[in-house]
Amino acid sequence: METGEKKAIGAKNFLYPMPTTLVGADVNGKPNYLTVAFCGIVQASPPMIAVTLGKMHYTNEGIRENNCFSVNIPSRYMVEVTDYCGIVSGKKADKSGIFKTFYGKLEKAPMIRECPVNLECRLADTLDFGGTNEVFIGEIVESYAEDRYLCNGIPDIEKIEPIVFSMYDNNYWGIGEHLGRAWCVGKKFGENINDNRNENNS
Amino acid sequence: METGEKKAIGAKNFLYPMPTTLVGADVNGKPNYLTVAFCGIVQASPPMIAVTLGKMHYTNEGIRENNCFSVNIPSRYMVEVTDYCGIVSGKKADKSGIFKTFYGKLEKAPMIRECPVNLECRLADTLDFGGTNEVFIGEIVESYAEDRYLCNGIPDIEKIEPIVFSMYDNNYWGIGEHLGRAWCVGKKFGENINDNRNENNS
Numbered sequence: 001m002e003t004g005e006k007k008a009i010g011a012k013n014f015l016y017p018m019p020t021t022l023v024g025a026d027v028n029g030k031p032n033y034l035t036v037a038f039c040g041i042v043q044a045s046p047p048m049i050a051v052t053l054g055k056m057h058y059t060n061e062g063i064r065e066n067n068c069f070s071v072n073i074p075s076r077y078m079v080e081v082t083d084y085c086g087i088v089s090g091k092k093a094d095k096s097g098i099f100k101t102f103y104g105k106l107e108k109a110p111m112i113r114e115c116p117v118n119l120e121c122r123l124a125d126t127l128d129f130g131g132t133n134e135v136f137i138g139e140i141v142e143s144y145a146e147d148r149y150l151c152n153g154i155p156d157i158e159k160i161e162p163i164v165f166s167m168y169d170n171n172y173w174g175i176g177e178h179l180g181r182a183w184c185v186g187k188k189f190g191e192n193i194n195d196n197r198n199e200n201n202s
Numbered sequence: 203m204e205t206g207e208k209k210a211i212g213a214k215n216f217l218y219p220m221p222t223t224l225v226g227a228d229v230n231g232k233p234n235y236l237t238v239a240f241c242g243i244v245q246a247s248p249p250m251i252a253v254t255l256g257k258m259h260y261t262n263e264g265i266r267e268n269n270c271f272s273v274n275i276p277s278r279y280m281v282e283v284t285d286y287c288g289i290v291s292g293k294k295a296d297k298s299g300i301f302k303t304f305y306g307k308l309e310k311a312p313m314i315r316e317c318p319v320n321l322e323c324r325l326a327d328t329l330d331f332g333g334t335n336e337v338f339i340g341e342i343v344e345s346y347a348e349d350r351y352l353c354n355g356i357p358d359i360e361k362i363e364p365i366v367f368s369m370y371d372n373n374y375w376g377i378g379e380h381l382g383r384a385w386c387v388g389k390k391f392g393e394n395i396n397d398n399r400n401e402n403n404s
Contacts, residue, residue, distance in 0.1 A: 003302055003315040006346045013243045014319050014345045014357050015251065016275050016364040017221050017377060040242020041215045042254045043335045049217065050252055050337075052244045073218050079381045083388025084395075098395075100205055113205040117216050124331065129339065133245045135252075137331065143216045144208045155216050157368040157375060162218040164366065164377055166359040170384035173359065175219060175366055176376035179281045183372055186285030193286075193300075 013167065020163035020172060022085055023051055024070040024110045025062030030096040031110030034059040035086030037165040038133070039071065047140040048124060052133045058090035063136055066108035067123040071138070072115035075161045076174050082163065083172070104142050111144065116160040118144040215369065222365035222374060224287055225253055226272040226312045227264030232298040233312030236261040237288030239367040240335070241273065249342040250326060254335045260292035265338050268310035269325040273340070274317035277363045278376050284365065285374070306344050313346065318362040320346040 018037040025032055038052035049071060053060055063069045074082045085095060100113035104120045111118040121138025128134050149159045157175055164173040179185075220239040227234055240254035251273060255262055265271045276284045287297060302315035306322045313320040323340025330336050351361045359377055366375040381387075 004348045004350065006304060006315065006320070006348060007352075008306070009345045009347050009352065009355060009357070011249055011342045011344050013246065013249045013251065013342065014275075014321060014347075015221060015223075015241070015243055015273070016319060016357065016359050016362050017219055017366055018243070019217060019219050021217075038243040038246075039217070040244075040252055040254070041217055041220070041240040042242075042252060042329070042337045043331050043333045044215065044240070044256070045334045047213055047215045048331055048333070049215065050242055050244060052242070054246070071217070073216075076381050080387050080391040083382065083384055083386070084391040085388070087385055087388045088392060102208060104210070113208065117218060118208070119216060127244070127329075129245050129250055129326065131245045131250070132247045135244045140213045140215065142213050143211045145211050145216075146206045146208060148206065150209075150211065151371070153211065154370040155211070155218065156371070157218050157366075157373070160218050163381060164219055164359075165384065168356040169353070169358070170386070171359070172381040172384060172387070174378035174381055176378035179278050179365060179374040179376055180285065181372055182285055182367070182374060183289055184285070185282050185374070186287070186289045189282040189286040190290060 017164040018167060020082060020165045022072040022074055022082060022112060023059055024072060025059045026066055026108050026110055027058055027062030027090060031101045032059055032062060032090040032095055033085045035082055037167060042137060049121060049138050049140060051136045054132060055134050063123060068106040068109040069121050069138060070109045070111045071119040072112040073117040073160060073162050074115050076163055078114060079163055079172050116145060116149040117155050219366040220369060222284060222367040224274040224276055224284060224314060225261055226274060227261045228268055228310050228312055229260055229264035229292060233303045234261055234264060234292040234297055235287045237284055239369060244339060251323060251340050251342060253338045256334060257336050265325060270308040270311040271323050271338060271340060272311045272313045273321040274314040275319040275362060275364050276317050278365055280316060281365055281374050308343060318347060318351040319357050
């Protein structure tokens with residue numbers, strides 16, 4: 001692969017792609033949902049997820065109050081309502097009626113029926129790295145989906161049609177074409193490794 | 203939006219989409235790269251990223267040794283070599299010659315020239331939630347890209363063509379069509395909020 005001159009472009013969170021999620025919590029007895037892209041898996045087993053929110057958000061109060069929250073995966077058909085939940089704060093507008101809410105095992109982690117996948121999380125830890133955000137670490141106690149989003153019992157990304165976020169230019173994107181099977185397409189590279197090395201060093 | 207019956211599908215890390223990254227560290231004096239999907243932003247400012255690795259990985263030793271690492275964003279054209287770095291451990295194979303490596307400010311965080319975007323990270327914290335993984339929290343001290351991947355100084359997802367990972371079915375995907383502008387498409391929903399509410403409750 002041809003390479004050109006690398007330029008320092010500043011210390012920024014240039015991670016591509018980012019997910020687009022809706023984080024849910026009961027705040028003052030009502031479900032509230034916030035759009036969140038700062039989110040990632042932090043443990044395989046037991047399954048744990050990190051959700052990062054600006055310290056000033058309304059949702060944070062509910063997570064603290066009930067020690068649980070949800071991570072909901074919206075589909076591309078929900079892009080308008082998903083963006084709306086990022087524009088309008090629960091402090092100013094009641095977002096409890098926007099979606100059909102359901103509850104699971106934890107009873108206080110509201111989840112969105114319309115979202116193809118829901119992760120129900122028990123708050124395991126809260127981290128503060130001294131800056132603008134706080135990190136809620138959730139242990140996923142259950143996941144939910146309708147049958148139509150599953151393939152062999154696993155949510156299917158082609159059926160979910162989740163939303164990719166690109167932060168610094170503020171754009172939402174869909175999922176594109178299939179690029180290959182993991183733990184598989186790399187074998188081909190391994191078989192030709194010596195040719196590949198020479199090519200890289202040329 | 204029509205909703206059907208939700209099914210409990212097990213406590214699993216069903217996050218869609220996940221990123222596909224290559225995490226770099228110098229191990230025993232040589233660059234090593236590992237494919238990582240458990241990765242997310244944990245703070246906006248100062249910019250910090252969480253990278254989660256299985257405890258047994260070779261890369262972890264290098265991160266500990268040098269207190270720094272890199273997160274590299276491969277493009278779809280690198281899907282074979284990216285997968286290869288997830289199949290073969292640095293304990294068994296020398297991966298130092300696969301890519302053209304460069305170094306930045308930290309001097310010991312190897313980065314991949316071929317990757318459109320590189321994040322150079324100082325190790326800020328290491329977390330252990332008692333399970334299979336450990337979490338390296340990196341403060342991003344600099345980011346790098348070639349001009350051809352930038353638009354107004356910001357990496358452009360259409361030029362990068364990053365790889366989306368779907369974990370439980372082991373598939374790589376590209377980025378698809380543009381769905382809308384963030385902080386913008388949601389305004390339309392807000393304007394029609396009363397109609398939308400009625401529709402949801404019908």
